[in-house]
Amino acid sequence: MSVSRPTESELEILGVLWKNGPNTVRFVNEQLERKGKNVGYTTTLKMMQIMTEKGMLERDISGRTHIYTPVIQASEIRSALIERLINSVFGGSATKMVLQALGNHQATTEELKEIRELIDKLEKNRKK
Amino acid sequence: MSVSRPTESELEILGVLWKNGPNTVRFVNEQLERKGKNVGYTTTLKMMQIMTEKGMLERDISGRTHIYTPVIQASEIRSALIERLINSVFGGSATKMVLQALGNHQATTEELKEIRELIDKLEKNRKK
DNA sequence: TTGTATATACGAAATCTTTCGTATACATTT
DNA sequence: AAATGTATACGAAAGATTTCGTATATACAA
Numbered sequence: 001m002s003v004s005r006p007t008e009s010e011l012e013i014l015g016v017l018w019k020n021g022p023n024t025v026r027f028v029n030e031q032l033e034r035k036g037k038n039v040g041y042t043t044t045l046k047m048m049q050i051m052t053e054k055g056m057l058e059r060d061i062s063g064r065t066h067i068y069t070p071v072i073q074a075s076e077i078r079s080a081l082i083e084r085l086i087n088s089v090f091g092g093s094a095t096k097m098v099l100q101a102l103g104n105h106q107a108t109t110e111e112l113k114e115i116r117e118l119i120d121k122l123e124k125n126r127k128k
Numbered sequence: 129m130s131v132s133r134p135t136e137s138e139l140e141i142l143g144v145l146w147k148n149g150p151n152t153v154r155f156v157n158e159q160l161e162r163k164g165k166n167v168g169y170t171t172t173l174k175m176m177q178i179m180t181e182k183g184m185l186e187r188d189i190s191g192r193t194h195i196y197t198p199v200i201q202a203s204e205i206r207s208a209l210i211e212r213l214i215n216s217v218f219g220g221s222a223t224k225m226v227l228q229a230l231g232n233h234q235a236t237t238e239e240l241k242e243i244r245e246l247i248d249k250l251e252k253n254r255k256k
Numbered sequence: 257t258t259g260t261a262t263a264t265a266c267g268a269a270a271t272c273t274t275t276c277g278t279a280t281a282c283a284t285t286t
Numbered sequence: 287a288a289a290t291g292t293a294t295a296c297g298a299a300a301g302a303t304t305t306c307g308t309a310t311a312t313a314c315a316a
Binding site (some may be wrong): 024025026041042045046049061064065066 | 292293294295296
């Protein structure tokens with residue numbers, strides 16, 4: 001289903017809405033520009049209209065200025081994209097991906113602690 | 129660079145070659161079909177020709193049947209795609225992605241142990 | 257040697273994504 | 287009221303990706 005397979009550009013728009021809450025085309029377009037994505041206002045408008053058709057966004061058209069809300073939550077897309085990545089290049093192994101991600105990236109001591117805690121919890125559940 | 133941004137279809141082809149080593153169009157096409165991707169032989173041929181142009185694949189044309197080899201290693205693409213995912217939907221935090229990946233997926237005790245060991249190692253390095 | 261199977265080459269259609277111009281409506285300012 | 291600013295609607299071009307048909311060459315079997 002296309003809703004769970006947003007394109008790169010759609011993802012950028014969703015990102016703005018997830019971060020800032022329901023908003024207008026104007027606002028989204030400004031945020032994209034701020035991020036260095038230089039794109040015309042009507043382009044963003046059209047994208048958001050198409051995304052609405054696809055069911056990714058909903059809009060309130062009661063006012064002159066429409067307000068768009070993401071239908072899918074960030075967490076759903078995150079799951080779907082992780083799943084896709086794991087299956088496409090990590091042979092279905094989440095562990096392989098985790099190892100690579102941690103190897104590549106700098107994680108703070110605090111973050112490592114957080115991950116360790118999650119692992120502890122997962123192991124505890126497993127033993128029950 | 130397009131080499132590090134393979135499309136979905138290109139990734140499938142790379143996947144076959146990474147898994148099975150350098151091979152022919154015929155072989156790749158058969159593997160794709162086996163995976164449920166129903167696509168004509170000439171389609172796969174064309175894709176692999178384009179990928180060669182893009183520099184993703186190299187080929188040995190000394191024989192009648194060409195042998196294709198992936199230029200980029202799986203690990204490079206893995207890094208690039210993880211990076212992209214982390215930046216596009218996890219606000220640049222590898223930790224967030226790791227937490228979600230582990231939460232979603234079933235990891236075996238063995239795997240959890242492996243991850244824990246990596247974390248230990250990372251922490252040790254940090255303290256030095 | 258003639259036919260059949262199997263290769264590559266390559267143009268081009270089909271599809272999807274991204275971009276924007278132009279039309280039109282409404283609100284606000286002058 | 288007229289001019290200006292700012293909305294949405296929408297068609298369609300531009301680009302990228304994916305698909306495949308047809309042409310042609312080569313190997314091999316009958």
